Amino acid sequence: xxxxxxxxxxRQELLQLVSKQVEQIRLTPLSQKYPKYQDxxxxxxxxxxxxxxxxxxxxxxxxWRFKDINAVILNHLGMTGRWCFFxxxxxxxxxxxxxxxxxxxxxxxSAIFDDTxxxxxxxxxxxxxxxVNYPPIRQLGIDGLTSPFPLEEFLTRLxxxxxxxxxxxxxxxxxxxxxxxxxxxxxxxxFHAKINPNRIVRTLSDTEREELGLAIGEILQKALLxxxxxxxxxxxxxxxxxxxxxxxxxxxxxxxxxxxxxCENPIRRSVQKGRSTFYCSQCQKKS
Numbered sequence: 001x002x003x004x005x006x007x008x009x010x011r012q013e014l015l016q017l018v019s020k021q022v023e024q025i026r027l028t029p030l031s032q033k034y035p036k037y038q039d040x041x042x043x044x045x046x047x048x049x050x051x052x053x054x055x056x057x058x059x060x061x062x063x064w065r066f067k068d069i070n071a072v073i074l075n076h077l078g079m080t081g082r083w084c085f086f087x088x089x090x091x092x093x094x095x096x097x098x099x100x101x102x103x104x105x106x107x108x109x110s111a112i113f114d115d116t117x118x119x120x121x122x123x124x125x126x127x128x129x130x131x132v133n134y135p136p137i138r139q140l141g142i143d144g145l146t147s148p149f150p151l152e153e154f155l156t157r158l159x160x161x162x163x164x165x166x167x168x169x170x171x172x173x174x175x176x177x178x179x180x181x182x183x184x185x186x187x188x189x190x191f192h193a194k195i196n197p198n199r200i201v202r203t204l205s206d207t208e209r210e211e212l213g214l215a216i217g218e219i220l221q222k223a224l225l226x227x228x229x230x231x232x233x234x235x236x237x238x239x240x241x242x243x244x245x246x247x248x249x250x251x252x253x254x255x256x257x258x259x260x261x262x263c264e265n266p267i268r269r270s271v272q273k274g275r276s277t278f279y280c281s282q283c284q285k286k287s
Contacts, residue, residue, distance in 0.1 A: 002077045002236050004144050004180020005220055006228035006244065007060050010083060013239045014055050020105045021051050031100040034118055043124040046071060059140045059179030063131055070127045074134070081120030083239040085109035093241070111239060144180040145224060149217025154178065155209055158201065168204065168212070169197025169272045178216060183275045184229055187253045189215040196284040197277045198270065222246065252278040
């Protein structure tokens with residue numbers, strides 16, 4: 001799933017659509033196979049002829065706002081959702097085989113939302129205030145891409161009782177702690193801080209907690225600058241078709257059995273909440 005750095009890079013490219021007038025937002029025939037899109041075309045018609053004014057990010061969510069209308073659109077990329085720019089509707093990218101949404105602007109570029117596994121979201125809320133109070137957004141923690149990283153707030157949130165008896169690798173996936181952290185950057189941040197993902201939060205020293213917070217901020221900013229991670233099994237790319245390069249410096253993610261780049265000990269894999277996590281048992285001791 002695209003994480004904070006990927007979503008923010010997508011948002012930054014989508015800003016090319018801001019200040020342009022929408023000709024039409026159209027749900028494709030393919031979208032009508034899925035209940036979340038069925039019979040929803042009328043909701044999107046209200047945005048026709050409106051000017052897109054901004055796209056705001058909350059964690060991994062994007063909120064699209066328009067001029068002269070209170071309604072907004074909430075977008076989540078899900079596992080495989082991606083935006084692609086196009087100039088000619090008759091000449092869409094060849095790789096776009098699961099198009100659910102077409103946003104046709106009066107002047108190029110326009111954009112399509114392609115979502116292979118259909119876990120993405122593109123839905124209408126009656127106002128910006130309503131979407132901000134949508135529980136998955138209202139309950140988000142620190143924005144992990146805030147610079148400088150809010151270390152003190154991170155340390156305060158990490159002290160909450162509902163976290164203290166959980167493995168730190170599971171806690172970091174909780175968007176109520178740091179929004180935008182997913183499995184890739186959780187794994188890399190823990191390695192950077194030399195903390196085993198299976199350590200129970202209450203066993204972390206004050207120094208380890210600080211090092212973890214600093215590592216999260218550093219890793220996320222580095223991934224942002226490198227335009228995210230494009231992996232063989234995760235076809236993330238920007239609307240322009242450009243791919244990320246952060247995978248070039250991954251130290252442990254998806255490297256099971258390969259030698260640690262620091263000590264040459266084989267990288268191990270464990271499963272936390274159904275997700276694979278990778279670590280070096282020598283560099284990231286459990287105690």
